[in-house]
Amino acid sequence: MESKLLIGGRNIMDHTNEQQKMLELKRQEIAEQKRREREMQQEMLLRDEETMELRGTYSSLQQEVEVKTKKLKKLYAKLQAVKAEIQDQHEEYIRVRQDLEEAQNEQTRELKLKYLIIENFIPPEEKNKIMNRLFLDCEEEQWKFQPLVPAGVNNNQMKKRPTSAVGYKRPISQYARVAMAMGSHPRYRAENIMFLELDVSPPAIFEMEFSHDQEQDPRVLHMERLMRLDSFLERPSTSKVRKSRSWCQSPQRPPTSTTHASVASAPLNSAPMVDHD
Structure with missing residues (x-):
């Protein structure tokens, strides 16, 4: 104000x-x-x-010589001081000139780089728009841009830039919001991310029965386990599409009269659990 x-x-x-x-x-x-x-x-x-x-006035020539010798020494000292000052000024001038030359070379390189960028990456019409807006402020001795809107024009008439939707990465229409809320089609999502459910199946558990002789021989026990595993892997699937079962489902307990072993978790050289009842 x-x-x-x-x-x-x-x-x-x-x-x-x-x-x-x-x-x-x-x-x-x-x-x-x-x-x-x-x-x-x-x-x-x-x-x-x-x-x-x-x-x-001097009383003798000797006195005159002494006085003039002192004055000569003073003048000589002044002369040396002036010469030293001139030398210092000359060195300072050389240093300032070198600094100015370095600054001029640096500004020349920057100017050439700017011109190269303008000529290769900025369209000519945009460059002309910028050049037409430039003017020199004589008071501050700086180049400035003229405002796009004159001072007498009402600024409320200008349209504001559209802002992005609140909470989303990019602007999204009302129809896309409704479609995203109604379904899970990835086309109407704000982010191109596909969410897939993991198909996690529980470990395979089956029953194994061994006789007393087989329990004594570890090779027979190992062969029996391999045969059981091969038969389980070669079993044909009942359906091509299988739904994933949740881990929350409680597995069925096998009867207690038989011996149970897990191929996925039990080591091969471990002895089976035998119910001698």
């Missing part, structure tokens, strides 16, 4: 920017004036020294 207030036909932001520019100009003028004052003071000191030299 503050940026939209007008004072004398200008908004606050423009007025603030103008004041900042005026303050910056005043600072520059003050700095320039101080520099000139320092130069004038140095010039006055030099003239005073020259005047003192002209007015100075």
Whole structure:
């Protein structure tokens, strides 16, 4: 709201920017004036020294030589200081120039890369749209985009982008929602995932009967187990399509008068359980 207030036909932001520019100009003028004052003071000191030299009288030539030797040493020290300062300034100039050259080369490479991407991946009509919207802001010295909608146009007339359905990965129609609720057809699901029920069958359990002689011989016992297993595997199925049975179904208990063994779980070398009753 503050940026939209007008004072004398200008908004606050423009007025603030103008004041900042005026303050910056005043600072520059003050700095320039101080520099000139320092130069004038140095010039006055030099003239005073020259005047003192002209007015100075020496009692002997030896005294004159000593005084001028001291002045010469001072001037030589000043000369060396000025040379060192010039050398430092020259090195600083070289370093700054190298940094600027590196920055220029880096920006040139980035610019070439951007141009290459624009020429190969952006259609010309889209590029022209973007170029037509660009303008240079002289105050901030930056390139900016013009707004798509002018300031005087009502923004409520613009259509909003469609949002995705809440709770789904992508937009879905009402018909697809009803079809998904009524059936399990994968076409109307929000995600392309097929859910299949696992066909888990219980372990095969069958009865085995052994005599006393067979129990004594482990080879006969092993052969009997293999024959039982082969006969179980070669048994023809009653139907081509078999429904999966749930593990919750309680298996039928075999009669207690016979011996039971599980081929799937019992090891081959384990002895069978025999009911001697």
